[in-house]
Amino acid sequence: MQKDISVIISTYNSPEWLRKVLYGYNTQTYRNFEVIIADDGSDERTQKIIEEIQKEVFFPILHVWHEDNGFQKTIILNKALLASTTAYILMTDGDCIPREDFIEEHIKYREEGYFLSGGYYKLPMNISKSITKEDIFSGQCFDLSWLKKHGVHHSFKNSKLYNNSFKSWLLNYLTPTTPSWNGHNSSGWKSDFLAVNGFDERMQYGGEDREFGERLINLGIKAKQIRYSTVCIHLDHERGYVKPEMIQKNLMIRKETKQQKKTWTEFGIKKKQLI
Template structure:
């Protein structure tokens, strides 16, 4: 089977420790990414120094920065889309570690005119600390999922059902993927670059987390005739625990922006990759 050439875009902010676990996973994929872009919403010396230590391991690794001017992930991601060299884009967050089959699962489910939407399995605090202390790897959890499952549930893991892996296009996967997909989960999704350009990328009007990085592009894709399809339990990621970083108030601000744009049927955003003068 011939797969599209892939660029994986990792959204980061200063957390070099979590990025290290992600890169360890990307070094051991069943189908390696053709390009890796670390898209930093900021410009920290710690991240620059860490990336420099990874260049020999990943010659196809590109690190993009921008001024640290508060949350502006959408701008950083648009920069990464423009810089990407390949036809197929896979998006993850810098606190989410992919399973070993992650890239392959996205690539073998890829279709033009379709956005693939994955989920995330969220580790609890104690298991996250075990991973960070290198007592346990994400690969260990992937391989012995059912062994660790009751202990992870006891550690307040969230969405453990999304840690299960099934082969793409299998009978079980087809049944799972019949379910309606409401919107993208911003830490695990993919699409052809040409499809994203049809909606002008991420809307940079959003200057706060939530809505603008996942719900907003979802309805705009649909407005342009691009459908959302599940790749749940094929392309799996494991989210490392951390306290919640944004409030409901921020979500309300973004919802107001989104509802205004929806009322205008603004599927092609004005403040995206191309700026409307």
């Protein structure tokens, strides 16, 4: 049967985190999806994990990989986008475990002329490490009482884990946060992504997802806030790949996109042909 939605998961040398994330997709209530791993040059450990998981889960997994040449997430995301087989695409990261209704909620709120902007609930390292396959399959790693037993403190951010549709709707409506394209939890139509020429491949870490969303908005696509409806928990990790020069370059590209109201990047999926 033709799949209805593609889930693109970006990863780089975090095989055990990716394992937990893929277990999360095996719990999904909405099952008509494919998973595409956008792998920014991981070593053979990630390939091995994917081969193991493929034998356990119900959904198909396509591993899109290129050689490691520094932080090139935008390039591998464009390759994964082209490899997808569906009209609708959800993008997330290999450190974000989805709750069982994650894809179902994206399907529920999708609408032509919009992209969906979700969020995440960040976990400390000790809980990130201790979560087991059983914790994911049972759903207890999303339960606030379970998390508090493991050291999570009282916070308004805990409301991101509410399993109540009215409360989630109300918080989506009331939140002052502007909806934007968030690479850990956003979805939209493949035709719209192609209309802006995908991600700008000049960009490395720091705002590359936001710039993609800004071009979508410049195109006339509206952003819909669903950060309290689509629940995923973010596993902690170091960010040794972050460099100040990356941030500065990306800020300049974003500034240009905003000032010129760009809808297209010349450095995306389609490249200028040199004469």
